[in-house]
Amino acid sequence: MEPERKLDNKDLTMKIVKHLAATAILGASLSTTAWAGELVINSDQADPAPKEAWAEIVKRFEAENPDITVKYNLYDKEAYKTTIRNWLVTSPPDVVFWYAGNRMKTFVDRGLLEDVSDIWADNNMAQDFKSAAPAMTVNGKQYGVPYTYYQWGVYYRKDIFEKYGIAEPKTWDELKAAAATLKKNEVAPFAIGTKYLWTAAGWFDYINLRTNGLDFHIDLMDGKVPYTDDRVKKTFANWAELVEPGYYLDNHASYSWQEAQPFLYNGEAAMYLIGNFIAPNFPAELDGKMASSNSQLSILLCQLQKMRQWIPFISQPKRRTKKMHVSS
Template structure:
């Protein structure tokens, strides 16, 4: 993920976060400080002020990494009225501690279950909704269309299609699948999608929340399918030596053909590959399993101890509106969660809109969906399996012990 330059010193940050002003001021704390989102939300805040001239808005921007640390402290003490955050387990952490307000009534009033269907599952805990999602992006397979055409390959729709395409590419001395697992998390995308396609979203989320053992046969089956790519050598050799960025040149110079990754890779494509890069949805394995997707989602919430909840609710409703999500996502080059909003006319975003609009539901990503301790050890295990698949039993037994310790 992109790192943002610090906007406030730690002392200024602590002071600014300490209070949320009086009731007629709406205090919003945001980590959207990179140039594109910063400009987008300047427009959004100006528009909100114009529509609500009686509301004094104080919009505070913070460095993303400092924000992740600070939010845990000030949510429990004297929070602002609105906070920016993330869906999935990261949201659940605060919901479980009674630090976010239930905003199910906003979802009902605005009929958001109809207009944001693919975000519903990631925003719902105990049958209630706890925030408003405003942007997300697809994860899928980015591939060299010219290489596929050269070897007579079509976009894989099924697991067997993927295996067949990989065999053909491997036979022509091309690494079928680029990946860099030095920082672990890219391997988690493969675990997520194999589990979602084999066992479905509910099973996957039950596993993420510690309700299913890693030694369960259904989890073991995920690795059985994964082995069908690992054993023949379909992944980039020495992938544990590369970061996700360092693995990209293999795709760009044509020595690798596919990459399972998020849409944040698209702006990195070299100009000379214009028209040569394509995208396809992770293939179907079991046609009887509803098709869910990984779709990391950014959100806004009302802290339970906020002072000005009346105006905070106005801002959440404002951010749920289709035209405002269109405005924000045009700057972010991402996808609005409101299906009535419009994304920028871009090949990869159009693909993402199509995939996510038709998804039966969404997960966030392994390290956003499960407990941080489980995520850390799980991703270590995934990388280890890709390098030493014969260690599977030891890996699963180790992960099961971590699950039992983590989810007591």
């Protein structure tokens, strides 16, 4: 296990917010790359649409804050999930992109993220982000700011469904019946790539939520319920009703989520449970042929105080609109 490193968040908040010079000293004590006048941001937004959006936002921020130079470090998304656990301890940046809820809480519990409750209070974020606030909050304090929201759903090929007389499934039994019809006609019911396991975790979340409910799922994620619980076994039994008949793409462990997409586009698969970040990748020839039967919250997490100009800047409605427009 990595050694725990506790940062004194009270000192960070009280002593540094008013003085960029003081921030430089703290930055030097935590990271050899973070100095006065430089804002270091580590990001995993490497897909073309968000990459373009964030490049524009950084450019505008520097124009409005000429005393600060942004060092925007862009990582491959899958590598980022591993390396963040190292550089948050050894060479922490000022701002990191990460996920809300329990995945954020893991780093909060280790003292690796900054309490930004004052930013929330100063910028009316409790009202603007009312629905997202619980996912940002640990023990009554906020440790991140939401920058995007995306929903998950089952994307499906309407033309393939129509070809085989399949209506959009509304129930579990209807979903299984649709999958059986597709399988019989040599179409993989579900595209999936499990080279990186979060795509399978998405399926587990969906089925467990519908088997056992939200409160149970939260307790399971918090470690309050063991995975050996009979209710979790029921979730896997339900999931087996899709796995055992062979309703998933063959050799899916060989593919990332991106590498599994062509099977949906070329008609070898008919459905894909995934977030709507897939939508910009739909080829033009499928215009009007894709549908979804409809969540995940991503956040900016903060290490130091130089970000106290950056966070309110990117949280302005016009910045969020820019991000959404380009990404869409």
